[in-house]
Amino acid sequence: MRFVRLARPDGPRLARLGSDGSIALAPPGTRLGGVLADSAADPSEGWEVAGVLDLQSTELLPAIDPDAVVVNIGSNYHDHALPAQDAPRPELTWFIKSPTSWTGHRAAIGVPQGHPDMVDYEGEICIVFGAPCYRVPPQLAWSYIGGYTLMNDVSGRDAWPALNAATTPGEERAAWNAMVLGKQHPTFGPIGPVVVTADEIVDPQALVLRTLLNGEEVQRAAVHAMKIGIAELISRLSQYFAFRPGDVISTGTPGGVGQSRGRFLQRGDEVSVDVPGIGTLTNPVR
Template sequence: MKLCRFGSPGAERPGIVDKDGAIRDLSSIVTDIGPDQLSRARLAALAAIDPVTLPLAPARARLGPPVSGTRQFIAVGLNFSDHAAESGMPIPDEPILFTKGVSCIQGPNDDVLLPRGSTKSDWEVELGVIIGTTASYVAEADALTHVAGYCVVNDLSEREYQLERGGTWDKGKGCPTFGPIGPWLVTGDEVGDPQTLGMWLDVNGKRVQTGTSATMIFGVATLVSYISRFMTLLPGDIITTGTPPGVGLGQKPEPWYLKTGDVIDLGIEKLGVQRQRVIG
């Protein structure tokens, strides 16, 4: 099942994608796709609905983030060995965790705004994990039972802020518009094994990232279990799990970064695609 939210920012309506790829309006059934709708029981109730009985969403409706009410946006750094190598950093012994401000979350096709004074804004296609039920000290064997579904995330990053200005990575990760999410929340039963998904990203039509979740150092189940030892994961929380090689920081013969007018296209197998225009 693919769930989404459509409409103007702050006024999105809940949607479900039918077998033909059309968005159907779920607002007669639920008020939103948020923390209260992400348990296995609630998702099963939505999956039992025949989408063709619901009205179509307006043509070319804007897509918002596929889940509302996210309270924690947690990211994992250097979780692909080849990305760690291109960044000139050692492969971590344990997951590297940081946070992205929830204020950076936006729809999958909304414009990306370069921060004031930015010189090194970068792209990162990532597999997002949306938590469905509260997770605290969960065993790795049980971790995926706490996952509602998966989504595409562009973990945009300002590298100067992140790496050259001291302190934690967070300051380069949560700039406004630096968290495009969606287009869909795809439930785990439709995705299957989350460690077999192809990933890609283009800048201005040039393929710069190609990878697969199979090469993650720490898989989804490991990450959910590990993070739950340090914080309680709540329904609607999002974990973004790292990126394959090909980011701007790792370009050869020298790095290059986003500029006004660039267009970013990205996608993950089974999870859909995003497109953002970069504005100044």
């Protein structure tokens, strides 16, 4: 199944998307996490059929629950750290992406007035939890995944020169903190367009991520190219996070970011994150 979140006159609503584009609205207040956790429930009970949705032209809300925790992973592909000249990092690098940064499919990415010159794209695959997950071993981790979605971890790169020039742990830490702050601007977290339930993805390790800038492919990588695989990410993070159904891990971006190309996002651009089997997340830049 595929789920979207829609802006409606009566407030945001979770909806199920049919293969023909038809939508069924969940009862008001229904959480995605609750639906993913209750896989045995009748998917039609209490849902209201409400026409057809054109994903290519419709602006959607972020596909996840508004109260979800989103943990992003940094430098998780071998070909990303080198082009971006990333300084050595702990084996697992993570940060929280603020809900105030999230936006939906077809919504505009806003270039901040004070930071216009180094705004970058980062296409990522996200896992969405379908069960409470705390301290699980890697061999059981896949069973906790309820679905998949996409994120563009838009990033202000203003701190990168300071990070690359850091010569002391204090300088490096300050620059790293500034870099994480550069990911928190409003609209810097497009996520969606849909959440696809895990049963629809036959082989998650074979998923291939692409990012396109104005139609040109700028990133491409398979899930199996990650430094730390999905099961290991879930296991390590769950040693500390008690993840709830609906919470998210965004698994990192591959090489090809604008930092490595000397080509940052500009007003008038359009950036898409595409994974066959999940969908295409597209956002204009304003």
